Amino acid sequence: xxxxxxxxINPYVPGKPAEEVKRELGLTSVIKxxxxxxxYGPSTNxxxxxxxxxxxxxxxxxxxxxxxxxxxxxxxxxxxxNIFLGNxxxxxxxxxxxxxxxxxxxxxxxxxxxxxxxxxxxxxxxxIKRVPLKNHHYQLQDILAQVTTKTKLIFICNxxxxxxxxxxxxxxxxxxxxxxxxxxxxxxxAYAEYVDMSExxxxxxxxxxxxxxxxxxxxxxxxxxxxxxxGYALSTKKITGYLERVREPFNVNLIAQAGAQxxxxxxxxxxxxxxxxxxxxxxxxxxxxxxxxxxxxxxANFMLIDVKKHSKQVFEELMQLGIIIxxxxxxxxxxxxxxxxxxxxxxxxxxxxxKKVL
Ligand SMILES: *Cc1c(COP(=O)(O)O)cnc(C)c1O
Numbered sequence: 444x445x446x447x448x449x450x451x452i453n454p455y456v457p458g459k460p461a462e463e464v465k466r467e468l469g470l471t472s473v474i475k476x477x478x479x480x481x482x483y484g485p486s487t488n489x490x491x492x493x494x495x496x497x498x499x500x501x502x503x504x505x506x507x508x509x510x511x512x513x514x515x516x517x518x519x520x521x522x523x524x525n526i527f528l529g530n531x532x533x534x535x536x537x538x539x540x541x542x543x544x545x546x547x548x549x550x551x552x553x554x555x556x557x558x559x560x561x562x563x564x565x566x567x568x569x570x571i572k573r574v575p576l577k578n579h580h581y582q583l584q585d586i587l588a589q590v591t592t593k594t595k596l597i598f599i600c601n602x603x604x605x606x607x608x609x610x611x612x613x614x615x616x617x618x619x620x621x622x623x624x625x626x627x628x629x630x631x632x633a634y635a636e637y638v639d640m641s642e643x644x645x646x647x648x649x650x651x652x653x654x655x656x657x658x659x660x661x662x663x664x665x666x667x668x669x670x671x672x673x674g675y676a677l678s679t680k681k682i683t684g685y686l687e688r689v690r691e692p693f694n695v696n697l698i699a700q701a702g703a704q705x706x707x708x709x710x711x712x713x714x715x716x717x718x719x720x721x722x723x724x725x726x727x728x729x730x731x732x733x734x735x736x737x738x739x740x741x742x743a744n745f746m747l748i749d750v751k752k753h754s755k756q757v758f759e760e761l762m763q764l765g766i767i768i769x770x771x772x773x774x775x776x777x778x779x780x781x782x783x784x785x786x787x788x789x790x791x792x793x794x795x796x797x798k799k800v801l
Contacts, residue, residue: 448568458767470765474792476783477767478669479604479634479745483716483786485667486709489702493671496701504697511695511704515675518707519647527683530694532633532661532674533559539596539629539657539676540567541689548595553581555605555774557631560598569595579606579739579747583618590626597622600631602638605774605781607741611642619654627682629657633674634743636665636713637720643742650677657682662699664744665716666706671699720744723784730794734801745783747771750801754780757800764796 461473484490512523529535540563544550550564554573564571570593574586586597602609610618619628630646649656658677663669673695676686706712727746731738739747750757757780758770771779782793 448565452562452565461767464762464767465765468763468765473765473767474785474789475767476785476789476793477769477781479664479743479783480669481665481667481716481744482784482789483667483712483719485702486706486712488709488712489666489668489706492705493698493702496698500697502697504693504695504700506692508695508700511700514704514707519677521647521650521677522680524680525650525677525683527676527678527686527690528695529674529676529690530696530699531663531672532631532659534672534694535659535674535676535686536560536598536629536631537563537566538686538689539627540564540569542685543627544569544595547593549589549591549593551586551589551594551597553586553598553600553603555776556598556600557604557633560600560629560631564596576603576606576608579603580608581610583610583614587618587621590622592623592625594623594626597626597628598631599628600633601644602632602634602742604633604743605745605769605771605776606739606747607634607743607745608739609638609640609643609742611640612644613642615644615646619649619656622655624655627655627657629659631659633659633661633664635660637717637744638742639721640742647677650679653679655679655682662703662706665713665720666703667716668699668702668706671696671702673699673703719786720784723787723790726787726790727782727784727794734794734798736801739779745781747776747779747781749778750780750797751778752801753777757797760800761793761796764799766793766796768793 461475465473508528512526516523536559544567546568550569551572552560646658661674737749754770754772769781
């Protein structure tokens with residue numbers, strides 16, 4: 444009855460809501476540092492715009508997201524035709540597979556990385572090739588070695604989730620130069636706005652050079668709009684045109700459009716969030732060093748920490764203390780945990796709890 448490929452896909456298992464954990468454990472507060480959300484939320488201007496938009500939810504959203512595309516185009520100084528919008532990057536990843544992947548064609552991903560790539564590939568009856576990271580970094584040479592005539596898509600998550608590591612512009616350009624023309628590279632840059640590294644690729648240049656790349660950006664992370672579900676892809680007009688063929692007309696809801704359009708114009712808020720994140724990373728590193736722990740250097744709003752103990756146990760014990768993080772064993776990183784950078788008092792509470800647990 445069921446399609447064979449669907450049996451290879453497991454339903455997403457969400458963590459328990461923080462409120463439920465709080466009630467069950469009889470805690471006074473629960474701090475969730477598990478999903479890399481922005482603890483400062485969206486721009487207050489965006490909140491106002493969304494509140495106003497609530498008055499209009501009896502009408503369908505603008506199927507072309509005209510105003511939002513205009514705002515994104517102005518932000519990057521590109522044409523609206525180079526922009527493609529989805530119900531989060533999650534949907535964009537799925538639509539990339541729907542538009543380009545024939546059954547049996549190969550999708551190459553790094554591992555560990557974001558699971559949505561595997562999902563999208565499997566859904567379209569693709570073959571997933573997983574290329575291990577080394578020392579928590581992508582190995583682009585190893586990926587190149589896996590490319591065949593059947594390869595259609597390569598997903599590079601940069602900075603990578605869950606490691607926080609980055610591929611440099613030089614590495615990426617050399618890699619793209621080597622690829623045959625039947626391959627499309629999706630660069631998932633969900634955390635790009637947090638990067639503090641001059642060698643980070645200017646991937647919009649690849650789009651302008653008409654290379655076969657799709658740059659994935661989202662409003663879920665630094666823009667603080669994860670709950671509204673909106674992400675965008677930047678690519679050549681040819682590729683966005685193909686993606687438009689598989690898009691549902693009203694995939695981006697009216698409130699999300701209103702919020703994102705204003706959020707992208709509030710550079711001050713983004714700079715504040717970026718700065719607070721830098722400070723949070725610095726604080727966490729100082730504390731972890733004083734505890735004798737090591738971590739993976741991160742360019743994102745989360746950190747992979749070697750806790751020298753099985754992460755399932757650490758996860759459960761932290762939960763008892765009201766701190767929710769992501770255990771690394773789910774990615775085969777048995778002794779690591781991934782923690783999102785929170786507000787200062789949340790980071791302090793996490794460190795205090797980690798000290799108790801370890
Ligand atoms: C959080 C995240 C996203 C964002 O997905 P949305 O569907 O836009 O919320 C995309 N890619 C990676 C790697 C992420 O970690």
